[in-house]
Amino acid sequence: MSTQLAIFTREHYLNVSYGWKSWLFTRDHKRIALLFLMTITFFFFLGGAFATMVRLELMTPQGDLFQAQTYNKLFSMHGIVMIFLFLIPSIPAVLGNFLVPIMIGARDLAFPRLNLLSWYLLVIGGVFTLWAIVAGGVDTGWTFYTPYSSLFSNTNVVLAVIGIFISGFSSILTGLNFIVTIHQMRAPGMTWFRLPLFIWSHYATAIIQVLGTPVVAITLLLVAVERVWRVGIFDPALGGDPILFQHLFWFYSHPAVYIMILPGMGVVSELITTHSHKQIFGYTFVAFSSLAIAIIGFAVWGHHMFVAGQSQYASLMFSILSFLVAIPSAIKVFNWTATLYKGSISYSAPMLYALGFIGLFTIGGLTGLFLATTAVDLHVTDTYFVVAHFHYIMVGGMVMAYLGGIHHWWPKISGKMYPEGWARLAALIVFIGFNLTFFPQFVLGYLGMPRRYYAYADEFQVLNVMSTAGASILAVGYVLPMVYLIWSLRYGESASANPWGATGLEWQIPSPPPTENFEETPIVEEPAYNYESYSRASV
Amino acid sequence: MIGEGFRLFPVQASTFAEKLDRLYLFLVGMSGFFAGLIIILVITFAVIYRRRADRAPEKTRTSLGLELIWTVIPLILVMFIFLWGADLFLDQSIPPQGAEDVYVVGKQWMWKAQHSNGRREINELHVPVGRAVKITATSQDVIHSFYIPAFRVKQDAVPGQYRTMWFQATKAGEYHLFCAEYCGTDHSKMIGRIIAMEDTAYQNWLGGYTEETPVQAGEKLFVQFDCANCHESGRRQRCPNLGGLYGTTVALAGGGTALFDEAYIRESILDPKAKIAAGYEPVMPTFRGQVTEEQMLALIAYIKSLSPNVAATSTEGARRPQSSVPGKKE
Numbered sequence: 001m002s003t004q005l006a007i008f009t010r011e012h013y014l015n016v017s018y019g020w021k022s023w024l025f026t027r028d029h030k031r032i033a034l035l036f037l038m039t040i041t042f043f044f045f046l047g048g049a050f051a052t053m054v055r056l057e058l059m060t061p062q063g064d065l066f067q068a069q070t071y072n073k074l075f076s077m078h079g080i081v082m083i084f085l086f087l088i089p090s091i092p093a094v095l096g097n098f099l100v101p102i103m104i105g106a107r108d109l110a111f112p113r114l115n116l117l118s119w120y121l122l123v124i125g126g127v128f129t130l131w132a133i134v135a136g137g138v139d140t141g142w143t144f145y146t147p148y149s150s151l152f153s154n155t156n157v158v159l160a161v162i163g164i165f166i167s168g169f170s171s172i173l174t175g176l177n178f179i180v181t182i183h184q185m186r187a188p189g190m191t192w193f194r195l196p197l198f199i200w201s202h203y204a205t206a207i208i209q210v211l212g213t214p215v216v217a218i219t220l221l222l223v224a225v226e227r228v229w230r231v232g233i234f235d236p237a238l239g240g241d242p243i244l245f246q247h248l249f250w251f252y253s254h255p256a257v258y259i260m261i262l263p264g265m266g267v268v269s270e271l272i273t274t275h276s277h278k279q280i281f282g283y284t285f286v287a288f289s290s291l292a293i294a295i296i297g298f299a300v301w302g303h304h305m306f307v308a309g310q311s312q313y314a315s316l317m318f319s320i321l322s323f324l325v326a327i328p329s330a331i332k333v334f335n336w337t338a339t340l341y342k343g344s345i346s347y348s349a350p351m352l353y354a355l356g357f358i359g360l361f362t363i364g365g366l367t368g369l370f371l372a373t374t375a376v377d378l379h380v381t382d383t384y385f386v387v388a389h390f391h392y393i394m395v396g397g398m399v400m401a402y403l404g405g406i407h408h409w410w411p412k413i414s415g416k417m418y419p420e421g422w423a424r425l426a427a428l429i430v431f432i433g434f435n436l437t438f439f440p441q442f443v444l445g446y447l448g449m450p451r452r453y454y455a456y457a458d459e460f461q462v463l464n465v466m467s468t469a470g471a472s473i474l475a476v477g478y479v480l481p482m483v484y485l486i487w488s489l490r491y492g493e494s495a496s497a498n499p500w501g502a503t504g505l506e507w508q509i510p511s512p513p514p515t516e517n518f519e520e521t522p523i524v525e526e527p528a529y530n531y532e533s534y535s536r537a538s539v
Numbered sequence: 540m541i542g543e544g545f546r547l548f549p550v551q552a553s554t555f556a557e558k559l560d561r562l563y564l565f566l567v568g569m570s571g572f573f574a575g576l577i578i579i580l581v582i583t584f585a586v587i588y589r590r591r592a593d594r595a596p597e598k599t600r601t602s603l604g605l606e607l608i609w610t611v612i613p614l615i616l617v618m619f620i621f622l623w624g625a626d627l628f629l630d631q632s633i634p635p636q637g638a639e640d641v642y643v644v645g646k647q648w649m650w651k652a653q654h655s656n657g658r659r660e661i662n663e664l665h666v667p668v669g670r671a672v673k674i675t676a677t678s679q680d681v682i683h684s685f686y687i688p689a690f691r692v693k694q695d696a697v698p699g700q701y702r703t704m705w706f707q708a709t710k711a712g713e714y715h716l717f718c719a720e721y722c723g724t725d726h727s728k729m730i731g732r733i734i735a736m737e738d739t740a741y742q743n744w745l746g747g748y749t750e751e752t753p754v755q756a757g758e759k760l761f762v763q764f765d766c767a768n769c770h771e772s773g774r775r776q777r778c779p780n781l782g783g784l785y786g787t788t789v790a791l792a793g794g795g796t797a798l799f800d801e802a803y804i805r806e807s808i809l810d811p812k813a814k815i816a817a818g819y820e821p822v823m824p825t826f827r828g829q830v831t832e833e834q835m836l837a838l839i840a841y842i843k844s845l846s847p848n849v850a851a852t853s854t855e856g857a858r859r860p861q862s863s864v865p866g867k868k869e
Contacts (some may be wrong), residue, residue: 069724141721147698148681148723152647236699239810242682243697276588279599285606307684308695309702312632316625323617327610334609337577340584342597347589355581362577366570369617373624375559375631376566379691382684382719446563447549448688450719453727457715462545532598 012512027112033098043085050078055471058464063455071454072139079142091263095405102506105187105522110180118173125167132159146234146245150226161220168217175209189524196528200287201266204294208255216252250301258297264401268354274502275351276343279529282335289328296325306377322372349423353404356431360396385445391438411495415512422484430477436470541713552710553690634705638671642836645683645696648725657752662731667741673705679832684720701801708735757841779816783847790817
């Protein structure tokens with residue numbers, strides 16, 4: 001009771017000041033994290049609405065619900081919104097922003113103003129993308145392949161490209177801020193090998209954000225230049241090379257896949273350890289596998305182009321490198337599984353998401369091996385097999401980790417507990433809905449159904465209906481947390497400082513934290529996830 | 540096969556499909572094993588070690604041995620898969636000698652094909668069973684992809700480039716032809732039929748056709764575009780004679796060599812100054828914008844058909860620089 005009263009009276013980052021100015025001009029990393037949370041939640045449901053319309057059209061083999069070009073715009077905008085405005089900012093900009101300084105014992109990120117700027121850039125980029133949508137949409141797919149995007153499409157390509165260009169700088173600034181913060185602002189005693197694995201994976205992500213994003217920014221700008229001024233860069237009719245675009249695009253966009261999964265891996269390492277009260281198995285292997293993924297990930301982009309007309313020897317090199325990048329991911333999965341052994345496993349909602357992540361990410365990763373195999377890729381590339389594979393990674397992996405993380409740190413962020421029963425139910429619904437939506441798509445892909453088809457052959461209908469049915473279940477699973485998390489802000493139980501009995505620094509400060517995070521700079525004297533001494537102390 | 544009902548595994552109708560499906564099923568088995576292993580372990584641990592008030596978690600021990608086992612075993616497995624895949628892939632990237640030649644041009648939103656005897660088809664392609672067919676594909680607008688799921692083969696048709704693929708059908712029947720690379724509004728309508736026929740039936744189908752062959756069409760174009768004026772004239776030998784050059788390596792002005800193939804012929808017509816044969820002046824004008832993709836294919840077919848003998852009768856021989864003689868390099 002006394003703690004509950006204390007929350008009403010105690011000053012923390014949420015009640016320290018009120019009014020829109022205190023949010024729009026804030027430099028507190030925690031408030032900026034919430035600004036990002038609200039922004040990307042909007043884009044998640046927008047992208048989800050496009051996905052819903054895509055799945056509804058695909059209930060029947062004929063194109064009947066929409067015009068062909070409308071359908072093409074729907075899947076394009078689904079991809080653009082989900083990737084550039086939800087998945088890339090998701091965990092880094094929300095959970096990373098909130099937690100990176102706290103986990104290393106710092107009062108804020110190294111560049112608080114730059115952090116705020118990075119939110120404004122995402123909003124401005126988002127506004128341009130919305131403008132492109134409202135003006136009639138874009139029909140190039142999120143991949144913007146030339147010369148279709150540069151000279152043939154008559155939709156709002158330039159607006160969409162400007163939107164992505166600007167939001168890319170948001171990502172670069174976030175990455176830069178994390179790198180400097182992690183190098184310079186660790187508390188005394190917080191050595192590199194005492195860092196939580198969440199920090200390692202964000203560090204690896206930040207490297208990709210800083211090195212990769214400028215390339216896609218320039219590439220998309222070149223598309224706009226060719227489109228507006230007809231300068232021959234990618235279109236052979238003007239003397240350009242369309243394959244050059246694919247090289248430049250995938251040089252970023254394949255590593256971008258790791259921007260979309262590495263932070264999720266960091267979250268899962270935290271969830272598994274906390275909710276089984278167990279030190280991570282093989283800390284250094286999990287930590288270095290993040291860096292290995294970030295580095296090797298820069299040398300595998302050509303596996304998107306096995307049938308595009310690159311030399312077959314280049315294809316073989318990209319194939320072997322793609323197999324190599326699978327190894328660090330496998331190492332992580334084995335280490336997480338081994339961590340569970342002889343732990344004290346709680347069935348809380350964050351843990352259910354984390355266990356779901358392991359299963360779905362494993363399937364996503366193993367099917368990646370099919371696509372890395374040159375000969376198999378000849379058949380399955382550009383089919384629903386690819387669609388299923390990357391949704392297993394990005395939705396089965398990243399979105400599961402994101403939701404798990406939001407639940408896990410919700411008490412810290414909001415000071416309130418979410419309703420556990422509802423949260424477990426939602427996790428179960430998401431897991432079932434996800435598998436029903438995307439597993440049939442592997443079968444469809446090997447049968448030969450190409451992706452981005454608005455009408456399809458009759459024999460593919462049964463599997464498509466299954467997929468659409470799954471998507472409707474999935475939608476319920478995504479709306480539910482939004483409802484009960486908002487409900488909990490008002491009606492939820494107040495959260496204690498450390499509801500999970502966890503070891504990280506973020507759990508040693510009150511929920512919600514004060515603006516300056518730590519009254520005194522903490523001094524770190526033990527490794528991460530030191531649950532042995534913890535359980536001895538508390539029992 | 541077209542018109543068949545619901546199924547879980549595609550029809551297997553080419554030699555490559557048989558080989559590829561073996562690799563695919565191996566991958567499915569291996570993935571099933573590892574996914575099953577992980578899922579069973581996770582569920583087992585989650586049940587046995589569920590949180591209980593009377594039991595504290597045990598200390599985590601590290602094990603270098605285990606780390607090495609689950610690094611090295613997957614590494615060996617994926618290298619094995621890589622080699623298996625690479626073997627099939629290289630096999631598939633080189634069309635066999637004597638394959639039936641078919642040229643394909645993709646455009647928004649149809650496939651145009653032409654057989655070696657000149658017979659044309661749109662959104663349909665007749666192929667013989669039991670003989671290799673080599674497809675040379677290009678596009679006249681955006682990137683398309685020529686995809687036959689029953690044969691497990693696919694090749695992007697890229698504007699400005701020639702890309703080849705081949706297959707050998709094993710079963711007569713009608714199969715789907717899809718465009719697999721998103722190409723605009725009616726991408727999903729850019730579909731057609733592959734009709735695989737027994738060889739005799741195929742020869743009958745092909746033989747009923749009497750219009751001009753690509754070689755004949757190309758010969759006319761060769762005169763029409765005034766190529767013959769320089770390239771075949773015995774008197775004004777300003778340009779290399781093209782007889783017998785196809786498939787050979789030619790020396791270039793300023794050093795280096797180039798393979799005289801479809802791509803080289805195409806480039807020399809559209810951008811003649813890009814790779815000039817050694818010993819000649821850059822006097823040829825560009826034909827960019829004047830030659831359609833189909834005319835280009837006819838010209839290439841004609842130039843490929845020219846034999847060295849023709850060259851010998853129409854030139855003074857002595858003035859031909861050594862460097863462009865097939866097989867000789869400086």
